[in-house]
Amino acid sequence: MLELVIISALNGVLYGLLLFLMASGLTVVFSMLGVLNFAHAGFYMLGAFFGFQISKWFGFWWALLLAPIIVGLIGAAVERFALRDIHRSGHVAELLFTFGLAYVIEEVVQIVWGKDPVDYRGPPSLDFPAFSIFSTNYPSYKVFMFAISVAIFVALLIVIKRSRIGLVVQASLTHPQMVAHLGHNVGLVFTLVFGVGIGLAALAGVIAGPILQTQSNMAASLIALLFVIIVVGGLGSLAGAFVASLLIGLIQTFAVSLDGSLASLFGPLSPDAPQFLIRNIWTVTIAQVAPIIPYALLILVLILRPMGLFGTRET
């Protein structure tokens, strides 16, 4: 049992960090440009497939370096040449555009790589167990994922809190026009932030691809989860996105690994009456309801604290 808890906790935190790599870009782009980017998870998927392709040609380390940059540049181009013009037509147009873009990305991926999962593997040099907990070997590739995610998180924090460009970004979140009056090119900052946000999502795709399945449907299931995270964390709040990512990561991981049900809670003492009346609910396992837990959390947060855990405005 303890073994299961420790392994699940490690996996949960790791999954949470991956989610944060994606949610951070999504939430910053939202508060800066006011765009809920439905295509964000699509860029994560592009990252995974680009990572797969580049690692097939040149090896994993090149993929790790190049795929996020290429996808980030694509993202920046989308902001500069499409979203910026569409922005003038209002939020509905923007929403529809990113919605459509998500489908376009999915279709393109299917045309190029097909519908089946591709055989994307991590680097052979990390193909050994890092340490053992009881009888379980923890792969060093996962340790490497930890390191990358934490490093990115720290770097992001330092850039935003300490650097001049970070100051410009923070100020542009609330007063873009004033920042422009001070002589800063806010349009360029927007493109940069969008590109970096997309690049981070792609990075998540590159490192997650080998352990999760790299498949053309990997984006669709994820985007809803990302929205849950940024709403629960509070729209526009990086700290909120971080906490919510870890929370969702842990909940998801523990829920699927626990095999309990209401019936098993009572063990042999389980009364017969409920079985008779609400048998379906009584015997459902936690693992079976795992997928709906984040959405239940979303509803709970929206009822009790509509601005999210760390947010400052109503969602």
Next chain:
Amino acid sequence: MLEVQNLHAFYGKSHILQGVDMRIGAGEVVSLVGRNGVGRSTTVKAIMGEVAPHGSIVFKGRDIAGLPSHRIAQLGLGYVPENRDIFPTLTVRQNLVLGIKDSRKPGRWRLDDMLDMFPNLATRADTPAGVLSGGEKQMLTTCRTLMGDPELVMIDEPTEGLAPLIVKQVGDLISHISQRGVAILLVEQKLSIAMQISHRVYVMGHGRIVFEGSPAELKGNSKVRRDWLEV
């Protein structure tokens, strides 16, 4: 230094500026006064590119009409907006740092000068600017714009809602800016400090300039004051 000719601007379908003409020489202090809603702020916003301008705006020999705001600012035109747009979550010091356009080229104002000049800002240098009082916010926004070393500063309603003592401080600050050779366009509803510190005054009414002259001339012209200024 700045020459505005036949400037028009629109908000949707309403024709706000209907041919504004004005000019500001190097080092000059000029006031633009008028009642609420005559287009004073719109004039400044059109010059800064925040509202789309129609007409000619020449700054240092270059037509800037329609350039993006940040390009205009980089050419040396500073703007202090009327709503004192400080960045509330950033500290006072960070607000000032954001005013610097090019950190490699030191301007005539340094961060320490600003903090020396305003002890209130110095003691709160590392607190979020959102907690400052109205007067302190005005000083901060003005200082922030000065950090970018502009050659002409346009200050919109700096004394609005401030206590008389603070209004005097704002007046002193503007005189001080002028002494360092920076031209100033002061936009005000009330005549108070405008009459004391300006070299020339423009009175605006219904989207165009209705009077131009020295403060003394405006003082002597009771018709203009009655028709266009007094409530």
